[in-house]
Amino acid sequence: MIKHFLSLSSLSSSEISALLDRSRFFSQNHKNPEQVHHLLRHKIIANVFYEPSTRTRCSFEVAAKRLGVEVVNFVPENSSVKKGETVYDTLRCLESLGVEGIVFRHSDDNVFDQLKDKIKLPLLNAGAGKFEHPSQGLLDLFTLREEFQRLEGLKVAVCGDIKHSRVAGSLMVAAEKFGMEIYLSGPSALLPKSQKAFVREVPFDEALTKVDAVMMLRIQLERHESLELNQESYHRDFGLTPARLAIMKKNAIILHPGPFNRGVEISDELVEHPQSRIFKQMENGVYARMAILEWALNQKR
Ligand code: CP
Secondary structure, eight states, X not given: OOOOBOOGGGSOHHHHHHHHHHHHHHHHHTTOHHHHTTTTTTOEEEEEESSOOSHHHHHHHHHHHHTTOEEEEEOGGGSGGGGTOOHHHHHHHHHHHTOOEEEEEESOTTXXXXXXXXXXXXXXXXXXXXXXXXXXXXXXXHHHHHHHSOOTTOEEEEESOGGGOHHHHHHHHHHHXXXXXXXXXXXXXXXXXXXXXXXXXXXXXXXXXXXXXXXXXXXXXXXXXXXXXXXXXHHHHHOBOHHHHTTSOTTOEEEOOSOOOBTTTBOGGGTTSTTBOHHHHHHHHHHHHHHHHHHHHTSOO
């Protein structure tokens, strides 16, 4: 049966570690065509994004091209979706055309439940609904592991709109598998209701003094029906500022999945601060997605 890449929760810690090892290999060899360009040569994938994306869509495309994969970029706004074609029929069409994997983003939390048993080629979750964004989760783990040479025992604060964040969802799944501790901070209305033992709700300034990394999240206004955001007061109460960075450990790092709103959840000058790994995360996304594409497209079918 075909294996989809839908969630980090369906992978064991050793499978995730193997993907992280492969990400490391690609980080060292990605520009060496003799090492990598033949690995998936002549395969074809489609990028199918029903929600906007900069990083995920472009990095899957760069990752594919480094591995010799051809990419079809399907744009719903300019397709027969406009004539009433359903998601299932679009994917079946791409399957019939000979596409061998689909990188897929959608706003519906349950979209993969409706597709995973019917589509016979690998589906790669590029962010669905508000639960998981597993390729982002993998690149975040890779960034942490490269920085600290371990995951076990790391403490990570996550601050912002956690309730609507699929990035936080994947990080919490991974944290449980690798023995990390997660501290959640943010406006109480934006924190999830139930939490596991390794997750603690802690005031932001207290969390910052304890952690190895802080993951800042933007407020996902597109997932709120009615939320009035006062950017100034949000920045004062929950923004990562130079004063807050000063209370963190000297070797702690700043993460953000992007896109970021400078001056809201993070001060402008911290985005490219020496302790920030935000652009490193984007770079690492290519290596992590090369590992995911290899995992998905090399399956026997
Ligand atoms: N981190 C992330 O998913 O960014 P994009 O929405 O730009 O893909």
